[in-house]
Amino acid sequence: GALTTTFLGHQVSNPFLNAAGVLCRTPEDLLQLASSVSGSMITKSCTVEPREGNPEPRYAAAPYGSINSMGLPNLGFEFYKQFAVEHRGKLLFISVSGMSMDENVKMAKDLLPVAKETGCIMELNLSCPNVPGKPQVGYDFTTMREYLQRVSSVYDAPFGVKLPPYFDIAHFDQAAAIFNEIPQVAFLTCVNSLGNGLVIDVDTETVAIKPKDGFGGLGGRYILPTALANVNAFYRRCPTKLVVGCGGVYSANEAFQHILAGASLVQVGTALHEEGPQIFQRVVDEFALLMRAKGYNTIDDFKGKLKTL
Numbered sequence: 001g002a003l004t005t006t007f008l009g010h011q012v013s014n015p016f017l018n019a020a021g022v023l024c025r026t027p028e029d030l031l032q033l034a035s036s037v038s039g040s041m042i043t044k045s046c047t048v049e050p051r052e053g054n055p056e057p058r059y060a061a062a063p064y065g066s067i068n069s070m071g072l073p074n075l076g077f078e079f080y081k082q083f084a085v086e087h088r089g090k091l092l093f094i095s096v097s098g099m100s101m102d103e104n105v106k107m108a109k110d111l112l113p114v115a116k117e118t119g120c121i122m123e124l125n126l127s128c129p130n131v132p133g134k135p136q137v138g139y140d141f142t143t144m145r146e147y148l149q150r151v152s153s154v155y156d157a158p159f160g161v162k163l164p165p166y167f168d169i170a171h172f173d174q175a176a177a178i179f180n181e182i183p184q185v186a187f188l189t190c191v192n193s194l195g196n197g198l199v200i201d202v203d204t205e206t207v208a209i210k211p212k213d214g215f216g217g218l219g220g221r222y223i224l225p226t227a228l229a230n231v232n233a234f235y236r237r238c239p240t241k242l243v244v245g246c247g248g249v250y251s252a253n254e255a256f257q258h259i260l261a262g263a264s265l266v267q268v269g270t271a272l273h274e275e276g277p278q279i280f281q282r283v284v285d286e287f288a289l290l291m292r293a294k295g296y297n298t299i300d301d302f303k304g305k306l307k308t309l
């Protein structure tokens with residue numbers, strides 16, 4: 001169909017998938033994704049040991065999106081690795097978010113044979129904003145370079161990096177320079193939630209979520225322009241890498257913006273959490289109409305073709 005595209009040699013029926021963390025932690029979640037219309041899917045960021053995560057409420061819908069401080073709840077690396085071994089069908093990404101460099105290296109080393117065997121793809125998450133006491137690696141360029149050098153020295157297959165949003169041109173330049181040094185980094189997923197926002201309820205005069213005094217990562221309509229800027233900044237700076245867009249996608253309209261900005265695949269987070277997996281059928285149908293209305297036959301007809309003035 002018109003939405004068919006390829007990603008690192010894998011053909012997908014459409015460019016849409018879930019954002020890591022949304023509807024992908026449990027076997028039931030993963031079954032819903034696998035049986036949805038999404039072209040591919042990604043698992044909840046995992047750590048070696050299973051984690052309960054932060055106290056609830058730890059996710060809240062907000063006027064223009066969502067706020068979360070989940071705290072990396074997950075069933076543990078072995079569960080997601082086994083899921084990858086048994087999974088058949090759509091392209092599968094495995095999100096890895098260890099609590100230390102050693103933990104990421106261990107998981108990458110263990111995942112490699114499964115990636116080679118099954119074709120699943122690792123997305124290394126360097127941007128979790130919600131583990132108290134753990135600063136985001138994505139905002140520490142020295143540490144990020146070391147993580148990527150260590151992981152790429154044990155993982156000789158293409159992998160991606162899930163990035164926080166950057167807000168300074170110098171930071172786009174510095175981060176891109178690191179990625180361009182590491183050939184195994186095949187794609188960049190821009191962006192993770194905007195870290196440490198605060199949503200306040202005027203009636204109750206209270207924050208929306210329990211962990212971290214209400215501080216959490218923002219998603220949804222709040223973050224679309226920032227997500228688009230990060231997609232385009234790295235699309236321009238890393239011509240040998242692919243970019244996956246994430247942030248503010250509710251319909252074909254925002255997905256089209258991400259692809260114009262340079263995204264090869266488009267992840268859906270907040271809107272998926274709010275609407276459920278049937279969102280993928282809606283967005284696919286809308287996207288086909290949008291492409292037809294504009295006279296495009298394939299994604300490559302307009303990917304990265306954003307015009308400047």
Ligand SMILES: C=Cc1c(C(=O)O)[nH]c(=O)[nH]c1=O
Pocket residue numbers: 021045068069070071072073097125127128129130131192193217
């Ligand atoms: C992996 C932890 C993450 C979480 C979390 O589990 O709190 N929330 C996000 O918005 N992004 C993350 O990367």
